[in-house]
Amino acid sequence: MKIKIDFRRILVVVGGFIGIIVLPIAYNSSYNYPNTGIFNIDHPLKPIDPEVSEDLPHRQYKRLSDSLKRDRDTKNGRLNYTAVGSLGLGWLEFEHINHETYSNGEREYVLLLGWWKLKKENEFAHVPIYFVEKGQSYLRSSICGPNTSKNPEQEVRDCKEIDRKVPFRYDLRENRIAIPISENAHQVMQWVSYIYIVGILILVLYFVLLVFMNFLRDIAYGDPFSEKNVRRLRTIAINILILPVLELLINLLGRLVYAGYFTSDIILNTGIWRQFTKPVVLSVIFVALYFAFKKGKKLQDEIDLTV
Template identity: 40%
Template structure:
C-alpha cells in the first residue's frame, strides 16, 4: 500500500498500458475505512528496475508520495595490503523520477486522469485493429493457403502473396513494436535513469515471431519457385 501498487484498473497492449493504482501511507488493503490515493500512470512493461546490486539488491519504495531506490554504494578509500583497494560502503536512498509496479515489474510514468482515459481508448482501438489484422491476414491467409492446396491449386499467385504477407507480418510487427518501445525511451528520457533496464520480455516478443517469419519466408520462396516451374510447364504444354 505504501508503494502504491494496489491495482485500481488497467488496460494494456503489448509493451504499453494505462494503469490506475492506489496508495496509502498508513493502511493495508483490509482498511476500507481509510482514504486511499488513486494515481494514474503509463505503464511500460518492457522496462524494469535493475535490482542487481554490488552487495544487496536494489529496492524500490515510496515515502510521502515520493519514489526512491535504496542501494549500497561503495567508494574506494585507499590501498590495503598489496595493490587491493579498501572500500567504504553505505546504504543510500536516491530519489527517482519514475514510479515502479513491484507486482508486474513495470516502469510507471505519472499522468493525469484525462490522459489515462484517453490512453485507454487508444490502446483498446489498437488492440482491436491488431486482432482483426491477425485474424484476417495471418490466420485467415494461412487457412486460404491450405484450402487451395486441398483443391489442387497450391502454386497460385494468391498463395505466393499470402505467404509473403504472413512472413513479412511476423517480422515487421514485432520489429515495429520493439522500435516504438525504444522511441518511448527517447520521448520520456527525463524519467529514465541507470536504475532501469530493458526487460528480457522484449527480446522474447521479438525473436519468437522472427522464427515464424523465417519458416513462412522459406515456404514463400518454395511456393514461388513451384509457381515458376508450373508456369514453365504450362508454356511447354
C-alpha cells in the same frame, strides 16, 4: 498505379533497425562481473520498515511480517491489474492508499513500459530497493569505492547505503517502470488501447488466420503455386512480425518521450527478448515457404510455356 513491395528490402530494414538501435542498448544494459565479490556496507541506513524479531513464535512472526508487508504495499501503492493493458504497453492505474486510515487516497495514473527495469548495482548486491514515503519515490542503493582486490577474479569494495529520490514509479510485481501521467492522458490512452486491441484482433483473424485458410484451400484444390498463395505467404510472414516489432517501437518511443523519468538506474530488460522467439521462428518458416513457393511458381510457369 500498382505498388511493388520488395520483400527482401523489408527484411533488411527490420533487421538493420534491430541491429543498429536495439542491440547497442541491450549491450550497454549488460555488464560482465568478476566471478566472486565482497562488498562491505559501512554504516548501513535504518531499515525502511520495522524489523520483526526472529525470536518470536512462528505464528506471531508470520503475522507481523505479513502485516508489515501489507503496510509497505499500501505505502508504495497498489496497481489495478484489472484495467486495460496490452503487451509491453500498459494503461493501468496506480492507486495510493492512505497508510494511517487505509481509506482511498489520491489516485495516480501511470504508463507502464514492460521493456525497462531496475539495474542491479553488481552481480552480488540486490537490485536497488524501491519504496515510497509520503508520496515520494526513493531508491535505496549502495555507493561503492574502488576495487581493492589484487585478484582479477574477485572484487573487494567498501560501500555505503544512500536513499535517492527518483521521478518514476515502479511495478515491483512485474519488474517494469511506471511513468506518471495525467488523468486526461490516461483516458485518451484507454481509448487508444481499445483501438489497439481491435487492430490486433483484425490482424490475427484476417491477415493471418483467414489468409492461411485460403492458402490451404488453394493447395487442397490442386493449385499450390498460384500467385495468390505466394503473396499470402509473404503477408503472413510480415504480419507475424508486426506485433513484436510494434511493441518494441512503442517501448523505445516511450523511452524517448519520457526521457526525463529515465535515470541511470533503468535499463533495457533483455530477458524480454524471449517473447520474440516464437514469432521470429514462425516468420522465418513462412519466409522460407515464400521463397520456395515463389520458385515453384516460376518453374510451373516455365513448364506451362513449354507445353
